[in-house]
Amino acid sequence: MKVKEVMTKELISIKPNGSAKDALDLLFKMHISGLPVIDEEGKLVGMFTEKDVLTYILPSYIDKVGRFVYDENPKSIKKKFLELGNIRVSQLMRRDVITTAEDASCCEVARIMLTQNVRRIPVLNKEKKVVGIITREDIIKSYAKEAGWGTD
Template structure:
């Protein structure tokens, strides 16, 4: 089996100029953990995940305290979290996305895609041809495929 035979072609994506809030709504509405980010011409330029959003919020909300004996304590400041939430959600996706999303071609064998996912510790790969997004394959897609071929 190759990528074009397994990929989801109805890909939910977001433009780089859309807000983080819009991305979060799409992630929630479609119960997915990541989105491809495209430019105004529809070319893949990156990805944004729920993890990216959580990391950004957490980095802003952490306060670091140093004691006199040198140990460091990290505490989450909920007031900072609440104050910065709206600001962060209004930022454009391009400020928080990961550049260089992992891509494969439509003819890439599923075994190779599995190796890429495990080696690069990613949950999804985007199937592209000349920067044009054709589809997406997730870890769950591969697991479902494997399970469907197990003999009872």
């Protein structure tokens, strides 16, 4: 099965110069954990995820200090959270985005998801424009469909 057959075509994306707060609100509203960031020319420039927000608001040394448990939230977390309104999506987003082509096989995309530890991959057409997004759920559902499971 090809990616274009199972991907989500109604793409919701955000602009790089939008505020990080608005982007986060959109994630909450949509009940998803990440969105592609697409510029005015329709070019994919990054991915904005909850992980990027967490990376920003938690102390930057958190991954270096091992077991360093905060009993109470440090004041800096609240301060940084409030700053999200003044920060642009482009400042927090991940720029090295893994993408796939419309004609790639689902199995290949699943392999990338497992080995690169990503949940969703933007799908590009030959002109390098984003035409959809494929998630782990899309792939599993396609396998379920192939196996004859009744999924809605």
